[in-house]
Amino acid sequence: MRVFVIYGTIEGQTRKIARAIAETAQDKGWRATVYDMNDLAEADPAHADRVIIAAPVHAGDYPREVAEWIKANRLRLKAMPTAFVSVSLSAASQFAEEHEALDKITNAFFEETGFAPNAVHQAAGALRYADYDFLKRLLMRYIARKEGASTDTTKNHEFTEWDELARFIADFLAPA
Ligand SMILES: Cc1cc2nc3c(=O)[nH]c(=O)nc-3n(C[C@H](O)[C@H](O)[C@H](O)COP(=O)(O)O)c2cc1C
Known part of the structure; x- marks a missing residue:
């Protein structure tokens, strides 16, 4: 079984997270292929059984490259199990309103891209x-x-x- 790990990063933490995701997948017996947001033209979800997308929040939004890839592959992604890993500072916050604001950012991204992942994880990033x-x-x-x-x-x-x-x-x- 093959899983694609699609990620965007600005500062590098989501790259580290994508590599950790691929390692866990391999430990569980999956073949994992990792795609950086700059090589997304090569990533055809028709060749995967599941897709995990990881993206960081910068100034209240996720990288455009990841949004565009999701939009371009929306129908295929709807027909298969998908997961989204959001990476942000807010996920580490001790304040409930920061988590609520983060959920709004994530849900607005899903609405904009037409993405409806089966599972969502709010991961804390790095400073x-x-x-x-x-x-x-x-x-x-x-x-x-x-x-x-x-x-x-x-x-x-x-x-x-x-x-x-x-x-x-x-x-x-x-x-x-
Ligand atoms: C310029 C800048 C803007 C950021 N804006 C936000 C933000 O709006 N909300 C948030 O929760 N975290 C924000 N962060 C924190 C990042 O999400 C965090 O540093 C994350 O680890 C970055 O992931 P990356 O290294 O993969 O780019 C920001 C970080 C930077 C450097």
Whole structure:
């Protein structure tokens, strides 16, 4: 059985998450093929039994490349089991309203693209302060303070719960 892992990334955390998804899939006996948002023209879901899409939230939205691929393959995706892994800072927030706002962003994306995944996971991403330029570091520190995340800009912070992600993927890929 073959699973496609389709992902977009701006800062690299969703690439790490896509690779972890593929590893879990392989551990469960699946053949996993991973496609970055720049190679999506090659990704034909007709060649997969299931599809997992992972995408990060940046300024309240997901990457356009991923949205366009979903739209172009909407009918095929509707006819097969699919899962969506959303990656964001809000998923790590201690505030309920941040999670509600995040659900709105995810649902607006589903509405816009016509995507109706069978399973959705809200994964926490990372704050890569050390890799940001001055302005981005300032902006992310401001957002982090609002969300109750670390404002220590002297190091990077990873919030992804890897065991939770692996459980979600194993459940999604379990035999029906
Ligand atoms: C410029 C910028 C804007 C962001 N905007 C949001 C946002 O609107 N909501 C949110 O929850 N997280 C936001 N984040 C946090 C990212 O979702 C998080 O850093 C994630 O790990 C990025 O994934 P990537 O490394 O795959 O691009 C933002 C991050 C950056 C750098």
